[in-house]
Amino acid sequence: xxxxxxxxxxxHTLWGDAFIRLRRNRLAVAGTVIILVIALGALLVPFISPxxxxxxxxxxISLGPSWAHPLxxxxxxxxxxxxLLYGARTSLAVGIFTQAIVLVIGLPIGAFSASVGGxxxxxxxxxxxxxxxxxxxxxxxxxxxxxxxxxFMIFLAIGLVAWVDVSRLVRGQILSLKQRDFxxxxxxxGATGRYxxxxxxxxxxxxxxxxxxxxxxxxxxFAEAALSYIGIGVKPPTPSWGTMISDGYNQIFAAxxxxxxxxxxxxxxMLAFTFLGDGLRDALDPRLRR
Amino acid sequence: MLKFTVRRVLWLLLVLFAVAFIxxxxxxxxxxxxxxxxxxxxxxxxxxLNRKYxxxxxxxxxxxxxxxxxxxxxxxxxxxxxxxxxxxxLLEGLPKTATLGLAAFLLAIFIGIPLGMAAALRQNTPVDYxxxxxxxxxxxxxxxxxxxxxxxxLSVVLHLLPTGGWGSIKQxxxxxxxxxxxxxxxxxxxxxxxxxxxxxxxxxxxxRSKGLAERIVLxxxxxxxxxxxxxxxxxxxxxxxxxxxxxxxxxFSIPGIGxxxxxxxxxxxxxxxxxxxxxxxxxxxxxxxxxxILYAVVDPRIRYD
Numbered sequence: 001x002x003x004x005x006x007x008x009x010x011x012h013t014l015w016g017d018a019f020i021r022l023r024r025n026r027l028a029v030a031g032t033v034i035i036l037v038i039a040l041g042a043l044l045v046p047f048i049s050p051x052x053x054x055x056x057x058x059x060x061i062s063l064g065p066s067w068a069h070p071l072x073x074x075x076x077x078x079x080x081x082x083x084l085l086y087g088a089r090t091s092l093a094v095g096i097f098t099q100a101i102v103l104v105i106g107l108p109i110g111a112f113s114a115s116v117g118g119x120x121x122x123x124x125x126x127x128x129x130x131x132x133x134x135x136x137x138x139x140x141x142x143x144x145x146x147x148x149x150x151x152f153m154i155f156l157a158i159g160l161v162a163w164v165d166v167s168r169l170v171r172g173q174i175l176s177l178k179q180r181d182f183x184x185x186x187x188x189x190g191a192t193g194r195y196x197x198x199x200x201x202x203x204x205x206x207x208x209x210x211x212x213x214x215x216x217x218x219x220x221x222f223a224e225a226a227l228s229y230i231g232i233g234v235k236p237p238t239p240s241w242g243t244m245i246s247d248g249y250n251q252i253f254a255a256x257x258x259x260x261x262x263x264x265x266x267x268x269x270m271l272a273f274t275f276l277g278d279g280l281r282d283a284l285d286p287r288l289r290r
Numbered sequence: 291m292l293k294f295t296v297r298r299v300l301w302l303l304l305v306l307f308a309v310a311f312i313x314x315x316x317x318x319x320x321x322x323x324x325x326x327x328x329x330x331x332x333x334x335x336x337x338x339l340n341r342k343y344x345x346x347x348x349x350x351x352x353x354x355x356x357x358x359x360x361x362x363x364x365x366x367x368x369x370x371x372x373x374x375x376x377x378x379x380l381l382e383g384l385p386k387t388a389t390l391g392l393a394a395f396l397l398a399i400f401i402g403i404p405l406g407m408a409a410a411l412r413q414n415t416p417v418d419y420x421x422x423x424x425x426x427x428x429x430x431x432x433x434x435x436x437x438x439x440x441x442x443x444l445s446v447v448l449h450l451l452p453t454g455g456w457g458s459i460k461q462x463x464x465x466x467x468x469x470x471x472x473x474x475x476x477x478x479x480x481x482x483x484x485x486x487x488x489x490x491x492x493x494x495x496x497x498r499s500k501g502l503a504e505r506i507v508l509x510x511x512x513x514x515x516x517x518x519x520x521x522x523x524x525x526x527x528x529x530x531x532x533x534x535x536x537x538x539x540x541x542f543s544i545p546g547i548g549x550x551x552x553x554x555x556x557x558x559x560x561x562x563x564x565x566x567x568x569x570x571x572x573x574x575x576x577x578x579x580x581x582x583i584l585y586a587v588v589d590p591r592i593r594y595d
Contacts, residue, residue, distance in 0.1 A: 027426075130308040135570040137536070138551060142563060145555050146319050222432045226537050229434070230552050245438065249541075252453065256442045263438040267431040274430035 021283040028279020034272035042088035051079035053086040054237035072257045087239040094224040095217035101159025110170030131164045173205030207284035214277035218270035309571045365565035370557040376565035387546035391531035394469035402474035406481025428475035434537045437468030454543035465542040473527040484516035525581025529574040
């Protein structure tokens with residue numbers, strides 16, 4: 001009687017493998033933990049801090065850190081810790097939504113350009129080149145001035161400038177995948193161009209896209225902070241780390257903590273996303289490892 | 291080579307034309323006009339102002355007129371600075387922005403390259419780990435966060451340097467370091483990778499085996515080859531640094547080009563916005579072109595035809 005032989009190594013999917021490699025990367029794990037802690041703090045801030053982000057208290061103006069206010073209060077007596085966590089909502093929302101816009105614009109354009117090829121491809125890529133020629137933060141500022149309005153317009157302004165990276169990446173991926181044997185095989189079995197693109201080309205370029213999006217998040221967070229810093233970002237009293245820096249800047253000598261904490265927060269969150277991005281890149285493409 | 295240069299210059303002009311056209315169109319979409327004031331101006335005055343600056347003409351006529359003057363170096367009028375043209379305003383801001391950028395660039399080279407070299411020569415030792423860690427941190431923290439932290443440390447706590455302004459060497463130090471951190475980190479990374487790659491090559495072993503002094507192997511064989519990729523990044527970095535970082539200029543109150551742009555956006559100063567974007571785009575494009583050409587001069591393997 002035949003006995004089923006136990007296979008020694010459990011089966012891992014491609015993504016399962018990548019996850020295992022990611023877990024072994026200490027910096028990537030640290031980055032993920034930091035992002036999760038900040039995200040949880042931002043979600044749960046009403047339960048963590050008794051203070052509101054807009055409530056002013058003129059009996060506690062520009063105080064340094066204390067037990068009542070762990071990170072001090074600002075020039076209107078608002079709790080800095082609570083405002084930082086509410087500001088994290090703004091930063092994370094900007095990071096996530098701009099990347100969603102980047103994907104919605106960049107993915108189809110890149111995929112379309114590569115699949116159609118020829119003159120259309122050439123034209124699209126020349127347009128991308130022109131977009132690259134713009135100084136990006138200046139273009140974001142100009143778009144922001146045109147759109148005006150709510151925080152969603154900030155997402156849109158940043159997204160409309162940032163999509164070019166992803167479109168170029170997707171195009172490159174698809175062009176190189178198109179040459180591979182499995183695509184020829186699919187074609188030979190009668191798959192249509194649309195089917196090949198959606199079923200084979202796009203899923204196989206997911207890895208680099210995920211990495212690019214992860215690196216895009218800190219850049220979007222920076223762009224929002226810069227917009228808010230010069231005063232055309234989110235509208236007060238909605239807290240944003242950029243606004244907090246520009247508000248606190250006037251009293252940097254009297255109350256340096258008002259500037260230091262939001263600046264540190266921006267630095268730490270951007271660093272965390274970069275660590276995660278580096279880790280994802282190594283995990284998703286082990287050949288790239290140095 | 292000549293053919294390549296000509297083709298690239300033509301393409302550059304086309305790109306600048308497209309940039310100008312897009313910016314020009316966008317600016318005409320900005321709600322509100324340059325004549326928005328707290329107290330509304332009489333319609334007749336607005337009409338006269340529009341006529342004076344040609345804003346009553348059809349869009350394409352305005353654009354054509356702008357391009358024609360821009361080609362001759364006149365970037366038009368600024369509505370908020372009545373006494374000077376945009377070209378003149380930019381030229382006044384340029385020396386400050388460029389000085390700061392050049393200082394930052396030199397800092398980046400003199401910090402980044404030695405740091406990368408040290409890391410490569412002492413691979414997998416604490417020197418390497420520290421260098422890699424710092425270049426990772428500084429590559430991901432934006433300059434303005436670093437600038438603010440430097441300001442708190444050196445100005446607020448230690449009272450060593452002024453918080454901003456322009457005119458003395460002391461006022462350049464902090465913004466230059468803040469600007470230099472990111473390119474220095476890049477250069478360190480690329481120098482390290484380039485050196486590690488070159489050090490494994492056969493010709494390095496050959497150089498050593500024929501009895502050359504280690505110093506000569508390092509300078510003549512390793513560095514000369516390892517620094518070529520560094521040059522590719524250095525070019526665009528120089529362009530970005532010299533055209534400046536508007537946010538660093540804002541934080542350190544430096545009256546450079548970047549700050550002009552921010553003021554221009556607030557004042558809906560079409561002329562100034564347009565001029566700044568075109569100027570930045572042109573500067574970056576020209577720098578990149580020059581680097582591409584230099585690249586072929588330095589590395590004879592590269593041929594563009």
